[in-house]
Structures are given as C-alpha cells and as structure tokens.
Amino acid sequence: xxxxxxxxxIRIGLARLLPGRxxxxxxxDTVKSFPNAAADVDRFLVGAKVEQVVRRAKVLxxxxxxxxxxxxxxxxxxxxxxxxxxxxxxxxxxxxxIGELPDKSTRVTLEFSGGDRLFFNDQRKFGWMKLIPTAxxxxxxxxxRLGPEPLAAEFTSQDxxxxxxxxxxxxxxxxxxxxxxxxxxxxxxxxxxxxxxxxHPSSLVVHVxxxxxxxxxxxxxxVLELSIxxxxxxxxxxxxxxxxxxxxxxxxxxxxxEGLACPRCGTTIIKTRVAGRGxxxxxxxxxxxx
DNA sequence: CACTTGACCTGTCCGC
DNA sequence: TGCGGACAGGTCAAGT
Numbered sequence: 001x002x003x004x005x006x007x008x009x010i011r012i013g014l015a016r017l018l019p020g021r022x023x024x025x026x027x028x029d030t031v032k033s034f035p036n037a038a039a040d041v042d043r044f045l046v047g048a049k050v051e052q053v054v055r056r057a058k059v060l061x062x063x064x065x066x067x068x069x070x071x072x073x074x075x076x077x078x079x080x081x082x083x084x085x086x087x088x089x090x091x092x093x094x095x096x097x098i099g100e101l102p103d104k105s106t107r108v109t110l111e112f113s114g115g116d117r118l119f120f121n122d123q124r125k126f127g128w129m130k131l132i133p134t135a136x137x138x139x140x141x142x143x144x145r146l147g148p149e150p151l152a153a154e155f156t157s158q159d160x161x162x163x164x165x166x167x168x169x170x171x172x173x174x175x176x177x178x179x180x181x182x183x184x185x186x187x188x189x190x191x192x193x194x195x196x197x198x199x200h201p202s203s204l205v206v207h208v209x210x211x212x213x214x215x216x217x218x219x220x221x222x223v224l225e226l227s228i229x230x231x232x233x234x235x236x237x238x239x240x241x242x243x244x245x246x247x248x249x250x251x252x253x254x255x256x257x258e259g260l261a262c263p264r265c266g267t268t269i270i271k272t273r274v275a276g277r278g279x280x281x282x283x284x285x286x287x288x289x290x
Numbered sequence: 291c292a293c294t295t296g297a298c299c300t301g302t303c304c305g306c
Numbered sequence: 307t308g309c310g311g312a313c314a315g316g317t318c319a320a321g322t
Contacts, residue, residue: 003315032298058316075316077300105300124299126316142317170293179317187315235315236302255315276295278314 002074003058004150004184005227006238006246010080011055013241017082018050018062018118025111033107033122034129044068045131057146057183061137069134072120073142077105077237078127084116098243123237146183150220160217164205172208173201174275176220185220188233188248188255191280193220195254200286201274207289226251254280 002010026041028034048064055061060080062070072080083101101119102109108120108129120129137143147163148155163182167175175181176190185193194201196219199212208216232238232246235256239245249256253263258271258280267284 006315073316075298076314122299123301124314126298167292174293177316189315233315238315 002078002232002238003186003189004055005189005224005248006232006240007055007058007060007074007184008228009232009240009246010074011053011060014053014060014062014080014082014118017084017241018112019052020049021112021114021116022049023047023064023110024113026108027111028108028129030107030125032125032128033120034131036130036132037108040068040131045070056143057149057179058186059143063134067134068131069137071130071132071137071140073128074122075124075126075128077123079119079121079237079239079243080241081119081121081239081243082116082241083119084112084114098239145180147179147181148183150182150184151224157214157217160220161210161213164213168204168206170205171202171275172199172205172216173277173279175205177275177277182220184224187277187279188252189220189223189227191255192223192252195280195282195286196220196223198285200288201279201281203289209289212289254282256280 023045026045028037044066045064045068048066048068051063051065053060053062058073060072081098081101103121105121105123106119107122110118132140148159164175167181173190173194176185177187191201193216197212197216199208199216227233227248230246230248230251231240231244233248234245235249254269257269260269262269262282262285265282265284267282269280269282271278271280273279
C-alpha cells in the first residue's frame with residue numbers, strides 16, 4: 001500500500017517524534033515480521049537512542065546510536081503508528097483512525113523511555129523489519145538494486161528517459177513499477193502520472209516518444225510532490241505516524257475513479273488490467289502507442 | 291536474457 | 307444471510 005509519498009509522510013512524522021528517544025523494550029509476534037530480531041535486539045536495539053529517520057524508495061530507516069538501523073518495508077498493509085504524550089496531549093486522546101493499540105494486526109511494538117510506543121501493524125504480514133548495521137544497509141540486496149529517487153535534485157529528465165529506454169519491449173507501466181528502474185513508484189502514482197502525460201499504460205516503451213517521456217517525468221514528480229503535500233493516499237489501510245489518513249485521493253484524476261468523468265475530456269474512466277495490476281485510465285486521452 | 295505470472299497473507303466486497 | 311471467488315497500493319521466485 002504505501003508508496004513513496006506515504007512512506008515519506010510517515011518519515012516526516014517519525015522524524016519529529018523519535019530522534020533522541022531511547023528504546024527500552026521490544027515485542028514482536030512472528031519471525032517473519034522481524035526475521036533477525038532474536039540475534040541482535042538485546043545488544044543493538046534495546047538501550048539505543050534514535051538518531052534520525054531516513055527514507056529510501058519505499059523503505060524507512062530508523063538510525064540508532066548503536067550504529068545499527070531498523071530497516072522497515074511496509075509492503076501493502078503495513079502501518080507505523082506512534083502513541084505517546086506528544087501526539088495525544090491536551091485532552092484529545094484519539095484523533096487517530098485506529099483504535100486501541102496493540103491490536104490483532106500488531107507485529108512489532110517498540111517501547112521508549114517514558115512509556116511512549118511505536119507500533120508496526122500489518123494486516124497481510126507481507127511487511128518486514130530488520131536490524132542491520134547502518135554502514136551495511138546500502139549493501140543489502142534490496143537496497144543495492146534500487147534505481148534513483150525520482151524527486152532527487154540530481155535526477156534529470158534525461159536520466160529518466162535513458163533508464164526507461166533500457167526496457168524497450170516492456171509496457172511502460174511495468175517499467176514505472178520496477179524499483180530497479182525508478183525507486184518508489186507504485187500503482188497509484190504510475191496510473192496518475194501516465195494519465196497526466198496522456199500515455200496508455202500498455203504502450204511499449206519503444207513506441208513512446210522522448211517528448212512524451214519528458215512529460216511523464218514532469219507528471220510523475222508533480223503527483224509525487226502533490227501527494228506528499230496532501231499526506232499521501234488512503235484507500236483502506238494507509239495511515240501516517242499519528243494514525244491519520246492522507247488526502248491525495250481527493251485530488252486523483254483516474255485512480256479509483258472508474259465510471260467517473262475524465263477531468264480533461266469528460267470520457268468515462270475505465271479500470272482494466274496491465275502488468276498484472278488494476279489499472280485506471282481515460283480511453284480517450286490515453287491511446288496505446290504504436 | 292527479457293519479460294510475465296503466481297505466491298506470499300488477511301480482509302472485504304460482489305454476485306449468485 | 308451465506309458462500310465462493312476475485313481482488314487489494316509490493317516484491318520475489320519461478321516460469322515462458
């Protein structure tokens with residue numbers, strides 16, 4: 001569920017809440033949610049202080065004073081929700097859309113000095129959390145294979161075009177979703193940016209002009225930045241570090257808008273299947289390139 | 291090799 | 307109202 005803007009929204013929240021706090025305890029349910037917990041938790045997590053919270057692609061990194069980092073991937077239904085004085089003061093005990101925590105989808109609970117807690121919830125159990133030496137994080141397979149950050153200042157339109165052109169025979173949506181090509185794009189922002197650039201998601205990259213790809217580069221950055229400004233997209237599960245929904249979907253042009261009018265031409269938006277994923281598009285604005 | 295499909299889980303929604 | 311099947315925003319292994 002969480003793509004780049006959702007993970008970035010969580011990061012912004014946690015970066016306000018966590019640095020300086022000391023971890024005093026950890027509980028976790030399955031080995032799967034926290035595969036290497038047993039080995040290192042006592043030495044490198046409990047007792048450590050949070051230094052900073054960083055995002056790379058859809059991965060969140062909580063860097064600790066022990067020189068280890070918690071590396072967290074939320075996959076489809078993961079949530080990281082903080083409960084403590086700081087976001088529940090002043091007689092407003094629950095602005096959160098989630099109820100009491102922990103609940104039945106809580107996989108890991110981090111406890112901080114003072115009793116504040118961070119909950120890693122994950123209904124579908126696809127997500128994971130690992131404790132890894134900070135210096136080694138960039139070298140783990142998943143991180144090493146990631147493509148560039150689309151919002152990085154040094155990531156140019158030409159870089160974008162060059163990387164997409166390496167996959168001429170794939171449909172363009174599959175390439176946008178490939179994390180080794182560009183990091184952080186998921187289903188929502190793939191559909192939204194392709195609509196913005198008037199490109200049909202099934203178009204093979206080889207059939208899409210450089211001009212269109214340059215437009216796609218701009219549209220992709222636009223939707224990612226807009227979504228971060230709106231606190232991300234909440235369809236079902238996504239909430240930020242305080243348990244609050246994001247509002248990007250109120251601004252979406254095609255995603256989850258099948259049956260409604262295209263905001264550009266009025267044609268009815270359809271939902272179909274491309275690259276094995278539910279795909280939303282305007283059949284008038286977005287024609288398959290040949 | 292490049293590319294596509296199924297599996298991983300749980301919950302929900304839709305049609306019969 | 308009950309039940310089976312399809313589907314859900316991500317990623318990887320296995321398949322063509």
